[in-house]
Amino acid sequence: MPSPIIIAIDGHSACGKSTLARDLASRLGIHYLDSGALYRAVCLYCLDLGIHPEDRHAVIHNLDGLEIQISLGDYLKVMNNGQEVTERIRLPEVTRWVSEISVVPEVRRKVNEILRRIGKQQSLVMDGRDIGTVVFPDASVKFFLTADKMVRAQRRQNELQSMGREISLEKVLENLEHRDTIDSTREDSPLRCAEDAVLIDNTLLDRSEQLELAMSYIRLISS
Ligand code: CDP
Secondary structure, three states: OOOOOOEEEEOOOOOHHHHHHHHHHHHHHEEEHHHHHHHHHHHHHHOOOOOOOOOOOHHHHHHHHHHHOEEEEOOEEEEOEEEEEHHHHHHHHHHHHHHHOOOOOHHHEEEEEEHHHHHHHOEEEEOOOOOOHHHOOOEEEEEEEEEOHHHHHHHHHHHHOOOOOOOOHHHHHHHHHHHHHHHHHOOOOOOOOOOOOOEEOOOOOOOHHHHHHHHHHHHHHHO
């Protein structure tokens, strides 16, 4: 059996990574795995236990009590200790605190074990912050996505609105900036562009242009 192909997509918050990842996965006939969902699952677990996300000692102390299961399919199903949390991991409270949880090396180790186990078994498009740099440094193709901050905030606000959540542009922008700062400055696996990643700024690209551009790089790299 040929070894699985991993396509890594890293980049800033709300820059369209999951859209591109989903589109590429569907075009290539492989699964998409959103690594951020696992960090969100850990964050939700801590919040449910009443642990303050900045209380690193308590986060680490309780980590062994969490078993995360995911199933890849038409959508990513996430279970915390047997309970489905697919929707709850998108709650604003989780979005507010997930980056604080993600700085903890023990959390990262737990998530990475799951990601690598799945990536060994099957080809995947995986998005996150450290997929091409740390989780799969040998990924077949690596993209680093970015876009203008205001454009990202506007897109995320539209996305939330379509889910029935009204939130001001200022608040969305504040959250993106907050997470980008923590994600880029943490000690363990900071967000950065891998040396061998293809940089795509999609500020002026629509969904299909972004997909076609990424596909042309994939064809080029694999030829
Ligand atoms: O909202 P968005 O889709 O941009 O973020 P996400 O992919 O759901 O990731 C949520 C948070 O998880 C990020 O802000 C990071 O703090 C963390 N994360 C990480 O540290 N490493 C990853 N590989 C993926 C996510």
